Every structure is written in structure tokens, then in C-alpha cells.
Amino acid sequence: DFILVGFRVRPELHILLFLLFLLVYGVVLLGNISMIGIIVTDSQLNTPMYFFLGNLSFIDLSYSTVIAPKAMVNFMSEKRTVSFVGCAAQFFFFALFIVTEGFVLAAMAYDRFIAICNPLLYSVHMSRRLCTQLVAGSYFCGWVSSILQVSVTFSVSFCASRVIDHFFCDSYQIEKISCSNLFVNKMVSLSLATCIILPTVVVIVVSYMYIVTTVLKIPSSEGRKKAFSTCSS
Template sequence: MGERGTSNHSEMTDFILVGFRVRPELHVLLFLLCLLVYATVLFGNVGMMAIIMTDPRLNTPMYFFLGNLSFIDLFYSSVIAPKAMINFWSETKSISFAGCVAQLFLFALFIVTEGFLLAAMAYDRFIAICNPLLYSVQMSTRLCIRLVAGSYFCGCISSVLQTSMTFTLSFCASRVIDHFYCDSRPLQRLSCSDLFIHKMVSFSLSSIIILPTMVVIIVSYMYIVSTVLKIRSTEGRKKAFSTCSSHLGVVGVLYGAVFFMYLTPDRFPELSKVASLCYSLVTPMLNPLIYSLRNKDVKEALKKLLEKKNAIF
């Protein structure tokens, strides 16, 4: 391959993150928009974790999972947003090779973990609605901890494989990543290697992650809907559906953005950036809002917490 083939990742010291291809005068607007969204992510998810940890009434499996969801949302958005905002003002827009590896690893870790956690939350709702008398027995503290730990374990294994596959590729002379963070698809565009095997392994890995979680979620909600429709009381059906609507909203937003991202042809990088923005910043912002606005227990806990603070001051 000549000189193209000899220039590989071992010689790379940094990359350039192009970000969004917009006029320079729009950078200020985009920075302010990202700052507002990221501040909402921080406030919403930290607030959600604080409410869950301080209110004894929320000491249930559902809120244990929700607290972990907020933790994941907080951290995977923090992997992306600060660097993206810095690059709006930076002349070079560079990221070190080690920083790029760390960014891809951490983002893949948290996003995959969230997928498995959402599946665990669907199973929790299935047990709560379809087997309410056995809920406290089946959804024991030990099982909840194992489900969360298993989600992190799967996320870690997937992240190690994805990151190692990406950074064992040989990169060409170009170090310009047409994206606002280090992701595997834009990094593949810089590679001089044959990507067939790499893409097949990536596709297989994605299928192993997405299909089982989607099957668990879909099957759980098929049983939930079947059970709820058998409830004679309109109020009972409304209450049962209300406990699931928040989770379905979160699943729809995350998986909708992910599917759009990976089904978008590679020749449309700007559309991929918009989809990436949705699940890296918009989804973590919406999750606590969806749960707080649709959940009576969370609203009451928030009201109690605010009243307690007002009494102190």
C-alpha cells in the first residue's frame, strides 16, 4: 500500500474533531444550546439520584434501577459534552490519542450498560404487574444487584472489544475525525485496513447487544399489556399503564436514536451527528424529566424535599 499503509495508529499522537459543519458565527449559539442541555442533564440526573437516596418510600427495585439509570446518563453525557463545548472555542479542535481511546471506551461502556439496564427495568415492570403477590420475593435485593452488575459487566466486555477492534486498525495520514466525539464509524473512515472482518464483528456484537435486550423488553410488555387488558377497573388499568409509560418513553427515545444512527448510510455523516447528539445529550436530559413528570411518587418526594429545604432556610 505504499506510504498509506505504513502510517498507522502507533504514529498518531492526536486527532482533530471536526464537529458540526456550520458557519463560525453559529458556534456561540451551539455552545449555549449544548451548555443549556448539559446543565439540564446535570441538574436532572443528580436531582433524581438525590431524591431516590433521601426518600425511604423510594427504596424499591424500580427506583434502584432508576437511580442507576440516572448515574449512567450523567456519566456518558459527561464523556461527550465538555470536550464538544471546548471545541466550539478551540482553534485546533484536537483530542489526544489516549483521550480518544478513553472517550470511545467510556461512551461504549455506559451506552451498552444502559441498554441492558432498560431490559432489567422492563423485567421488573413485568414481575410487578403480572406477578404482584410474588414481586418482593422474585425481585429481591440480591437479584437487583446482580442485574445491575451484569449490565455493567456486559457493557465493559462490549466496550473492551469495540475499543480494541477500532484502535488496532491501521490509520492513514489523515487524522481528521468527521464527528464531535471519537466514535467507531468515523474512525473507520480514517483506516487503511480492510474493514470487512471488522464490520462483520461489529455487526455481530451489536446484534448480540441489541436483539436480546429488545426481545426482553418486547416480550415483557406483551405480557404486561395482556395482563392489564384483563383488569376490569378503568382506574386499575390506568394506574398499571402509568407505571410503564415512563419506561417505554425512555426506551423509545434511546433505541429510536440508536437505530437512526446505525441505519443512516455512512455517506450522510451530518445525519449521524444529529442522531448521536440525540442519544448522547438529549436522551440523558429527557430521562429524568419523563420519570419526574409521569411518576406520582417522584413528584411527591421532590415536593417533600423542597419543603424540607424551605423549612431549613
């Protein structure tokens, strides 16, 4: 088993941390479930933008659920342990949803790019099938990335200490208690960062550069305001 240290604070502050996490998690839970419910039940929101937004809400809800409940239990418990399998599972799902979120955000940026820069072709380009494929592809990339990260992170040998200096199973903290050579781990992390973070950031930045350029060319101030409001939200 691993021991999750959590926050290094006085024991009497653990109840405060518990209440803080409970409040934040409750807000996340209520906000995202409400968003998903509204999008699913309102037929007027059956558009690509809200399809992506609904998936983004589900992802946000999911990775919060992976972390927050276990952290809150540990705040109120003297035995703050997590099994090897439990730790690997938590890290896997956290990495899965974080990577998936990045790709979904890139898909949303592309959606807004088409809507603003090519509005006449929007319904042709952003079909329901393409939107579904983009979201499915995002989850697939998340699964592949998570499998690779979990495989290299939890295949190392651990030293005598099993103390993780965090409130959840983070790869960096896990590698700190490893006795193995971490060259392969670092190369995998670098490769994944190059293949995941760089492309998503480029798509988002380039899309919004084109969007801003196009919006600034709109003659009416009301039209510019509406376009900026839609994209920023």
C-alpha cells in the first residue's frame, strides 16, 4: 500500500480542508450535472457547440470525482493508505480525463473557428457524425496516453518508503519514491507532451487567432460583441 500524506498542516485543520473540498466538489457536481441536464433536455441546444460543452462538463465531473472523494476520506481518517491497484486506477482515470479534456477543448476551438470564419459551410463541416468522431477520438487518445503513463509509472521498483507527498496518486510524486532508472519514464512523458500538449495548444491558439482576426473585420459593434461573447463562453 501507499500512504497519501495530503497537506502538511496541523490535524485540527483537516476538518477545514474537508469542508473546503466538499464545498468545491459540491459546486462542481451541481454545476456540471445541471449543465448536462439542460443540454440533454433542451432540443434547442442540439448543436455542435453544446454537444462539446456537455462532454466537457462530463469530463470535468469525472476527473473531479476521481480525486475529491478519496481526498476527503483521507482528511477524516488516520489511516491514509491506498492500495497499489487503487493508486494505479486513480492515476489512470485522472490522466485519461485530463488528456481527453485537452483534445475536446481543441475540437471546440475548431468548431468556433468554422462557425465564425466559414459560417455558410458550418452545417456541412460540423456534422453530428464528425462531432461524435472528434469526441470519440479524444477519448481514444486519452486511453492510449493513460495506458502508456500507467505502464511506465507503475512498472518501476519502489524504495522502502511508500509515502506519496500529495493528496492523490500523481506520477511525479510516485517517481520520487522509486529506486529505478527513470530514463524511459522521462522519455515517454516527453513524447506524450510533444504529441498531446503541443498539437492541442497549436490548434487552440491558431483557431482563435483566425477567429479574432475575422471578428475584428465585422463592421457592426453588436456583431463583434456577439461573436466574442460566444467564443469566450
